[in-house]
Amino acid sequence: MSVIAVLILFSILVAGSFLAAFIWAVKSGQYDDKYTPSVRMLFDDNEHPALKEKNKNNTNS
Amino acid sequence: MMQIETFKYDNKIVKYFATATVLWSVVGMLVGLIIAIQLYVPALNLGIPYLTFSRLRPLHTNAVIFAFVGNGIFMGVYYSLQRLLKARMFSDFLSNLHFWSWQLIIVCAAITLPLGITTSKEYAELEWPIDILITLVWVVFAINLFGTIVKRREKHLYVAIWFYIATIVTVAVLHIVNSIELPVTFLKSYSAYAGVQDALVQWWYGHNAVAFFLTTPYLGLMYYFMPKAANRPIYSYRLSIIHFWALIFIYIWAGPHHLLYSALPDWAQSLGTVFSIMLIAPSWGGMINGLLTLRGAWDKLREDVVLKFMVVAITAYGMSTFEGPMLSLKNVNALAHFTDWIIAHVHIGALGWNGFLTFGILYWLIPRLWNTNLYSKKLANFHFWIGFLGIVVYASSMYWSALVQTLMWKQFTATGLLQYPNFLETVLQIIPMYVIRSVGGVLYLTGVIVMAYNLIKTVKQGEFTADEEAQAPPMVKASIKYKKGLGHRWIESRPLQFTVLAAVAILIGGIVEMIPTFLVKTNIPTIASVKPYTPLELQGRDLYIREGCLGCHSQLIRPFRSEVERYGEYSKAGEYVYDHPFLWGSKRTGPDLMREGKKYPNVWHYYHMNDPRLMSPGSIMPPFAWLSENVLDISTTAKKISVLRNLGVPYPAGFEHVANDELKKQADSIALDLTNAGVVVDPDKEIIAMIAYLQRLGTDIKAKKQ
Numbered sequence: 001m002s003v004i005a006v007l008i009l010f011s012i013l014v015a016g017s018f019l020a021a022f023i024w025a026v027k028s029g030q031y032d033d034k035y036t037p038s039v040r041m042l043f044d045d046n047e048h049p050a051l052k053e054k055n056k057n058n059t060n061s
Numbered sequence: 062m063m064q065i066e067t068f069k070y071d072n073k074i075v076k077y078f079a080t081a082t083v084l085w086s087v088v089g090m091l092v093g094l095i096i097a098i099q100l101y102v103p104a105l106n107l108g109i110p111y112l113t114f115s116r117l118r119p120l121h122t123n124a125v126i127f128a129f130v131g132n133g134i135f136m137g138v139y140y141s142l143q144r145l146l147k148a149r150m151f152s153d154f155l156s157n158l159h160f161w162s163w164q165l166i167i168v169c170a171a172i173t174l175p176l177g178i179t180t181s182k183e184y185a186e187l188e189w190p191i192d193i194l195i196t197l198v199w200v201v202f203a204i205n206l207f208g209t210i211v212k213r214r215e216k217h218l219y220v221a222i223w224f225y226i227a228t229i230v231t232v233a234v235l236h237i238v239n240s241i242e243l244p245v246t247f248l249k250s251y252s253a254y255a256g257v258q259d260a261l262v263q264w265w266y267g268h269n270a271v272a273f274f275l276t277t278p279y280l281g282l283m284y285y286f287m288p289k290a291a292n293r294p295i296y297s298y299r300l301s302i303i304h305f306w307a308l309i310f311i312y313i314w315a316g317p318h319h320l321l322y323s324a325l326p327d328w329a330q331s332l333g334t335v336f337s338i339m340l341i342a343p344s345w346g347g348m349i350n351g352l353l354t355l356r357g358a359w360d361k362l363r364e365d366v367v368l369k370f371m372v373v374a375i376t377a378y379g380m381s382t383f384e385g386p387m388l389s390l391k392n393v394n395a396l397a398h399f400t401d402w403i404i405a406h407v408h409i410g411a412l413g414w415n416g417f418l419t420f421g422i423l424y425w426l427i428p429r430l431w432n433t434n435l436y437s438k439k440l441a442n443f444h445f446w447i448g449f450l451g452i453v454v455y456a457s458s459m460y461w462s463a464l465v466q467t468l469m470w471k472q473f474t475a476t477g478l479l480q481y482p483n484f485l486e487t488v489l490q491i492i493p494m495y496v497i498r499s500v501g502g503v504l505y506l507t508g509v510i511v512m513a514y515n516l517i518k519t520v521k522q523g524e525f526t527a528d529e530e531a532q533a534p535p536m537v538k539a540s541i542k543y544k545k546g547l548g549h550r551w552i553e554s555r556p557l558q559f560t561v562l563a564a565v566a567i568l569i570g571g572i573v574e575m576i577p578t579f580l581v582k583t584n585i586p587t588i589a590s591v592k593p594y595t596p597l598e599l600q601g602r603d604l605y606i607r608e609g610c611l612g613c614h615s616q617l618i619r620p621f622r623s624e625v626e627r628y629g630e631y632s633k634a635g636e637y638v639y640d641h642p643f644l645w646g647s648k649r650t651g652p653d654l655m656r657e658g659k660k661y662p663n664v665w666h667y668y669h670m671n672d673p674r675l676m677s678p679g680s681i682m683p684p685f686a687w688l689s690e691n692v693l694d695i696s697t698t699a700k701k702i703s704v705l706r707n708l709g710v711p712y713p714a715g716f717e718h719v720a721n722d723e724l725k726k727q728a729d730s731i732a733l734d735l736t737n738a739g740v741v742v743d744p745d746k747e748i749i750a751m752i753a754y755l756q757r758l759g760t761d762i763k764a765k766k767q
Binding site: 010030031033038 | 144145217218219220223226227230231234238254258261262265285288289292293294295298299301302306309310313314316326329
């Protein structure tokens with residue numbers, strides 16, 4: 001069952017890289033603001049003005 | 062002063078992937094429907110090998126997972142990533158290369174799988190040249206995604222992007238580790254791992270493929286498209302962060318729950334179960350977050366068909382991720398494993414979660430890309446209801462079938478004998494359920510075709526914007542310590558981190574090279590009487606792989622009284638040491654074949670393979686008549702023997718030179734036996750090799766007793 005050792009090694013490798021990413025994310029201030037990102041993404045596409053107009057009409061109709 | 066930059070989003074690549082998503086969804090599900098009907102009309106293969114259930118089943122799973130869901134992932138990622146990062150994709154060339162080579166892989170799969178060119182490892186069936194192609198395409202995707210992250214204008218990585226990153230990293234590792242195989246010819250290879258080891262690697266891969274191909278990327282899409290469609294922020298951004306990290310840390314350890322009651326050590330099985338149970342929390346974190354986004358706005362559900370699809374998708378996700386941990390409990394698994402329960406479970410996930418989320422995204426996205434409104438809301442609503450009904454019909458019939466059959470398998474009479482000793486009896490009982498299941502499939506597929514029509518009409522009435530203009534300030538430099546977290550400049554200025562990363566990269570390379578040799582040493586048989594396959598049996602085994610027999614027949618007898626009584630002595634790890642790849646299977650549409658050897662005379666197998674209903678009236682096994690017509694290809698025998706010896710199978714030196722003589726000798730004796738029983742077959746036909754293999758199955762242990 002030596003393959004278990006290989007798999008555990010790889011799993012730890014993957015988990016370790018996730019851990020590094022997590023530490024980076026926290027340290028770089030990614031998670032300082034836990035609210036704004038959720039709202040900002042709603043405004044992230046520059047919608048085509050014509051489309052915006054259409055959609056407005058659409059929801060009203 | 063901040064300068065506003067103007068740039069353009071690449072919508073064309075999104076269009077490409079969206080088109081492919083719709084196209085492959087129809088194809089993948091149509092193949093699914095065909096094989097569902099074949100389960101009660103086995104003659105529907107029309108006697109053509111390429112249309113036979115066992116060869117089409119992997120085509121169905123691959124088409125749905127990698128073609129439908131795969132293209133769905135890329136469609137959503139290419140759309141959302143650009144907008145979340147306020148940047149065009151890193152390279153248009155790489156985007157296009159990614160798209161076309163992914164379609165090439167799908168076409169290769171669609172050609173090779175019906176031809177019987179397969180490794181037999183579930184969801185990793187594609188042979189080694191295609192495996193390499195997949196790896197390359199994945200690297201292209203990774204460079205494109207990370208490149209875009211580097212040149213982003215938005216410092217914060219929205220939670221969806223974290224899901225995409227986790228997907229890319231993990232799928233790469235899984236694919237490489239599970240695909241380590243030694244080529245025999247251009248289209249044939251043997252897994253580097255044998256038996257139990259191969260099984261463990263395969264299900265470590267298999268489970269994580271579900272986790273990191275069908276789950277994490279789709280959660281990322283949910284985190285983008287659900288708030289967009291509802292025009293409300295996600296319920297809790299904090300929860301999304303917590304459940305993301307918890308999910309990816311726990312998921313990778315849950316694989317062994319696919320191998321409960323197998324020859325895998327107990328502690329590993331328990332580890333898999335414990336982590337599977339723990340998974341409920343982060344999984345439901347995602348479900349709750351998705352559903353509660355609609356808090357106080359549930360009335361939108363009445364109007365908005367996009368939200369309807371998404372809410373059902375997220376609910377299906379919640380149901381699957383509750384059921385999964387339950388199925389990981391040993392006592393539940395003892396009942397459910399090898400039955401249609403698992404088929405129901407995966408289809409709640411595929412039809413409900415992946416399917417409905419994709420449809421919701423398509424209905425939201427296509428009108429936007431083409432600057433128009435959806436052609437028909439009515440048709441979309443029709444799609445929603447017929448698809449929903451399809452899922453309900455599909456799942457309920459499969460649950461019913463599973464319960465009926467598993468209880469019949471385990472039923473003893475008062476005198477301690479199996480109540481239903483004939484496996485076929487338990488199959489005939491559930492055939493009505495197979496019929497109902499295919500009705501569910503028809504309903505669901507009808508919905509998808511209606512969607513395709515609706516979307517084509519939408520596209521025709523709209524005007525496509527290939528390059529959508531957007532504006533954003535460049536990324537703020539400010540006091541952020543690691544500005545370009547993944548950029549090369551950051552690496553260059555930090556020698557320590559660079560060393561660590563380089564070491565990791567080298568480690569991976571080293572391990573990949575080391576594994577095969579390392580494992581060879583541990584392939585020492587623990588049962589002295591277990592011997593390598595004879596050349597003829599080996600060729601027969603490869604026919605078993607080519608025909609996809611393991612789609613319906615397991616080779617793993619669990620240590621239950623009901624199974625030992627029905628099939629014979631339970632399976633030992635030592636019996637599989639020469640099995641490259643392992644052929645345990647995961648579903649018993651037909652009986653287990655672990656101890657099939659010497660149960661029936663050769664001539665029984667001959668008749669049975671030609672027309673199963675001749676020997677077992679009512680059997681739903683497809684006829685494999687071409688085996689008695691095709692001449693066995695023995696040009697590969699020598700190469701196969703030497704490759705297997707390289708993998709640690711103890712064939713004596715020089716055996717490959719006499720292998721074909723041995724093969725012919727054994728074939729002659731089987732042909733003679735058949736002639737004596739009244740059937741004249743040339744000894745060079747494939748059926749002879751198949752019979753040789755079937756007659757060998759599980760007999761090594763019996764030999765020891767003599």
